[in-house]
C-alpha cells in the first residue's frame with residue numbers, strides 16, 4: 193500500500209507555531225490534503241506529551257490514532273461528492289490518518305573550534321521509547337519546557353548515541369540539511385560532511401531531509417548521500433502548510449518497522465539482520481521479519497513531493513536588509529561580501545552545494561511527463577526514487593483569482609476542488625485537468641497544468657525571504673477573464 197507521509201511538523205508548543213496545530217486539526221487537514229501518516233511532533237514537551245497521551249490510542253506497531261471519542265467521522269472520510277464520483281482519481285483516505293513519534297531537536301554546541309547549531313529529527317518506535325529519551329535528556333540538563341523543539345547543549349553525535357543506546361531501532365535524520373543556520377551542511381554553523389559531524393556513528397544516519405530550499409537532484413550530487421535515503425517533509429508551523437513536501441512510501445502495513453526498513457533501504461536492512469545487531473531479539477516478535485514469511489514487497493520510498501527549491505527561503509545567497517541577492521554566478525564573480533554593508537552574505541543552498549557536490553554526479557536527472565501532464569524527475573542511474581515539484585494548491589488558486597491565500601474567495605474555491613476531486617494531492621498530481629476545470633474554472637486548471645509541468649517563473653528566495661512564484665508571467669495574460677464565475681453560495 194502507498195503511504196503518504198509528513199513526518200516533520202510542529203505543535204502549538206513550538207515557537208512561532210500556530211495555536212491551531214493540535215492533533216484533531218492536524219487530522220482534519222491531513223484528510224483534506226491526502227496525508228496518511230503524520231508525526232505527533234514535539235513529543236519532548238511535557239504539556240504536549242499530556243495532550244498526546246489523552247488524545248491518542250495505539251493503532252499498530254509504533255502507530256497511533258486519535259481516540260474514537262475525539263474523532264469526527266465527517267473529517268475522516270471522503271465527501272459525498274467524491275464518493276459519488278468514486279474512482280482511483282478520487283482516493284480520499286477511508287482510514288483516519290495515523291501518527292508516529294518523530295520530533296525535532298536543536299543542538300547548539302562547539303566542535304572543532306566553531307559554534308554549531310544543528311537541527312535533527314528523531315524517530316522512535318513507540319511512546320515508551322519517546323518518554324525514556326525525554327527523561328534522559330532532562331537528566332543531562334535539558335530544559336524541555338521552554339519549546340516544543342527544544343534546544344540542547346548536547347552535540348548531534350551525542351544525541352544520536354543517546355537515542356541508539358535507549359533503543360537502536362530509533363533513527364536520527366538530519367533536518368533541512370542545507371539551511372545556513374541549522375542544517376548539517378549549512379554555511380553558517382554546519383559541517384563539511386556527516387562524517388565530520390557524527391564521526392564513527394555516521395553509518396547510523398540512514399537518511400536526510402532535503403528542506404524546502406533543495407530538491408533531491410541537488411542531494412544526488414553528494415558522495416556520502418549515495419547510500420542514504422532522501423526524505424522530504426513540510427516542517428509546517430500551521431495546518432495550511434502541512435504536506436507542502438511529502439514522502440510517499442510503499443509498505444505492507446503501516447508500522448514503525450516498515451517505515452524504518454524503507455528509510456534504511458533493503459540492502460542495509462537485510463545486512464543488519466545478517467550481521468545481527470543487538471536488537472535482533474526484539475525484531476523476531478514481528479512475524480514479517482522471519483525469513484519464511486518474507487513480505488512480497490519490500491517497504492521502500494516510492495517518490496517524494498517537493499517544493500520548487502527556488503521558493504525556499506535560502507536558495508540564493510544575500511542580505512535581506514540590504515536588498516542584495518546573489519546567485520552562484522554573482523558569487524563566483526564578486527565573492528560573498530555584501531556590497532552594501534561589507535559583511536559576509538548569508539550563503540544559500542546553491543552556493544553551499546557548489547562547495548560540497550562531486551561533479552561526477554552532475555547531470556544524472558531525466559524528466560518525463562505522464563498522461564496528466566505531470567513532470568517526473570528521475571535518476572538516470574535508478575539509484576534514487578523519482579520526485580515531482582509542486583506549488584501548494586492554495587497558492588495556485590490565489591494567483592489564479594488575483595487574490596491571496598488568506599481570502600475567503602480562495603478558500604472557497606480550494607474547498608470546492610477538494611470536495612469534488614478528492615484530496616489536494618489528487619488535484620495536484622492525478623486529477624484529469626478537465627475535472628479540475630469543471631470544479632474551479634479554466635484559469636485554476638491552467639495554473640495546475642503549468643505547475644505540474646514546471647511552466648512557471650520563480651524569483652529565488654534568499655536570507656530568510658521566501659522565493660516568489662509567478663505562474664502567469666507578467667504580460668502573459670489570462671485568456672481574459674473568460675473564467676466562468678463560480679457560484680459557491682450553496
Ligand SMILES: [Zn+2]
Pocket residue numbers: 296311367368374
Ligand atoms: Zn529546523
Ligand SMILES: [Zn+2]
Pocket residue numbers: 200201202296341427
Ligand atoms: Zn522544524
Ligand SMILES: [Zn+2]
Pocket residue numbers: 511514516530531532533534535
Ligand atoms: Zn549587507
